[in-house]
Amino acid sequence: MTNPPLVSVIVPSYNYEKFIVQSLESIVSQTYENLELVIVDDFSKDNSVTLINQLISQEKIKQRFDGKIQFIKHEVNRGAHFSINEGINASRGEYISILNADDLYDDNRFEVMMAAMYSQNAKFSFSKISVIDGEGMLVDSTNGEAGKFVAVQNSIQDFPTVGWSLIPHNAAISTGNMLFTREIYNNVGGFRNLKYCHDWDFILKSLILTEPLYIPETNYYYRLHGNNSYLQLDNVVDREVKTVLGCFFYKCRKKNLLNSLCPSPQNWKSEFLTRIENMSLQKFWLFSMTPLNLFYQLRQSFNDRK
Helix, strand or coil: CCCCCCEEEEEEECCCCCCHHHHHHHHHCCCCCCEEEEEEECCCCCCHHHHHHHHHCCHHHHHHCCCCEEEEECCCCCCHHHHHHHHHHHCCCCEEEECCCCCEECCCHHHHHHHHHHHHCCCEEEEEEEEECCCCCECCCCCHHHHHHHHHHHHHHHCCCHHHHCCCCCCCCCHHHEEEEHHHHHHHCCCCCCCCCHHHHHHHHHHHHCCCEEEEEEEEEEECCCCCHHHHCHHHHHHHHHHHHHHHHHHHCCCCCCCCCCCCHHHHCHHHHHHHHHCCCHHHHHHCCCHHHHHHHHHHHHHHCC
8 A cells, every 4th residue: 555544543441451551562563554542541540541651651652653642531431432432533544443452453453454445445344353361362262252252253254245244243343343434433423322332333333334344364352351341231231232223224224325235125125134034133123113213212312412
């Protein structure tokens, strides 16, 4: 790529002093040069802020990013979605990525993914994931939780398009595994105030606009350590899944979708409903047509303004 575009990497951080330095170093070590780093600390109560300041104050780090570093610190806790949106809105890159403060990138991540996106004119992509433990060691796929994530990604090949693989679950696995254009972010309208699946909501809304690209030639290292935020959210899962799928199915009934491959009755005719039934998602499709779905969406819009 001649004159590689600026990629802004947003790091939402909250109480991950054990992992934050290693996560940031995986950005520093990228073989892709033109990066901007925006860190948003969401009122951490541990030593995260001190560690971040120590790292980004180093002259070699300033030189690595050519001065393109911002560190935003909250005086109250605002939530992951708010931190991500704030970081993106403060950034300047044409392309946007997010790194969760406990996860890691392969050193070649952006070199590989930007080349693939450029060659295929893609506006949204995600990579293969590998699961690591609290010490950074690879977790075997025979591990229950890790095995689920690996199985979800392995199933991508069983669908007619990458987009279809995103309907029953988020095949990207994590917010941090997404790379997308600022145009997509602006058209989607940012991440919503969802505690469990703001990443799935965002990728499904993006699917309405563009077909995502799956790039298995590089890894996103997703860390399982017992304190992952999603493990504490059983009480909100059902409501948020209804909200997210209700929104997507409502939108995919519209005519003239920008993504001609987007799973919808318009693009896939009778095959659409057959596949939805085979994925046991018919109840969500029917729910999307009800007044109750409208209530869910209005309630979510109210929560998004908080």
